[in-house]
Amino acid sequence: MCQECETQGLDRRQLFRLAGGGLTVAALLAAAGRPAAAASSASQWAAVPVTPAEALARLKEGNLRFVKDAQSCAADLSALRGQLAGGxxxxxxxxxxxxSRVSPELVFGGSTLGDLFVIRNAGNVLDTGALGTIEYGAEHLKSPLVVVMGHSNCGAVTAxxxxVTKGSEIGGSIGKMLQPILPVALAAxxxxxxFVAExxxxxxxxGAxxxxxxxxxxxxxVGSGNVMxxxxxxxxxSGLVDFIEAI
Structure with missing residues (x-):
């Protein structure tokens, strides 16, 4: 069952908590006396419902749920859109x-609108656009976890x-885009x-x-502990994600 099914008919943002972890967003907002969108920059970290470690645990739990029961469910997206309109x-x-076989929202157990800040390109390459987007997510949206996720049988990595092995050169912009992967392939x-899997x-x-x-x-x-x-x-x-935390 996906996360939306588990909280259907309720405010997901008020229910997001993990075992042993802190206050709900509803409690934080009630204490502040204002909605999340109006929180000051000094208190925005407190408005995030999870720590970096809890966010990683949530992804792992969601991925296991996806592997065990990947069926989809009907989510009340119209209500959720209204809740997220302010921020x-x-x-x-x-x-x-x-x-097309890699969808983070599905891979991590039915994550829905407002949960994941996603950047995608061929080969999950960390270019200027990707790095700038990650910076925006971490600094301005206060996203506490960043994951660089490759996948098996990746066509870009295979190319x-x-x-490296055959001297097969890729033309056009995709050839330029894959340049950062070449030294990684040479080393691997x-x-x-x-060869491809490694x-x-x-x-x-x-990339991480x-x-x-x-x-x-x-x-x-990262040094301050606000982001992992x-x-x-x-x-x-298999649908499983192998997380590599010691990088």
Missing amino acids: QHPWATILTCSD ACDE REGAQD TVRQNAIS RRITEESDILREL VVAGVYDIT
């Missing part, structure tokens, strides 16, 4: 591939691996039992590492 507070930011080639994994890890290496904003937020950055690989056959 958004996504609890996770996902950089992943544009592959990069073919360029040595001793890899499955490159997928290392590409996700590389580069976020804090190339962004002063994210480096500060992890990598992951989604298996398109």
Whole structure:
């Protein structure tokens, strides 16, 4: 069952909590005496219903629910749209591939409107646009978790691996877009039992590492404990996400 089914007919933002974790958003807003959209910049972190670790736990729990019971359900999206019209507070930011078999909202257990801040491109490449979007999600929307997620049988990574092993050059803008994957593929080639699979994994890890290496904003937020950055690989056959937290 998806998250929307579990809270159907109720305010999802008021119910988001994990075992052992803090106040609900409703309690926070009641204490503040104003809606989330009107919260000051100094108190916006408090308006986020989860810590980085709780956000990661929620993704893991949602992914297991997706694997066990991936059936869809009818969600009251019209009411939810009204609730979110004044602002958004996504609890996770996902950089992943544009592959049609990879849908973060489904992969993580029926996440719905307002939950995930998603960036997608071929090969989940951390380019300027992706990094700027991640910065916006973390700094302005107060999203406490960033996940760079590759997936099995990735066509973009396979093309990069073919360029390394066969000299097959990809033309057009996609060729330029895949340039950051090439050094990852070169490094992963040595001793890899499955060249493409290892490159997928290392590409996700590389992207996650580069976020804090190339962004002063994210480096500060991670250093303060307000944001966590992890990598992951989604298996398109089993539906499981292998999270890589030590990056």
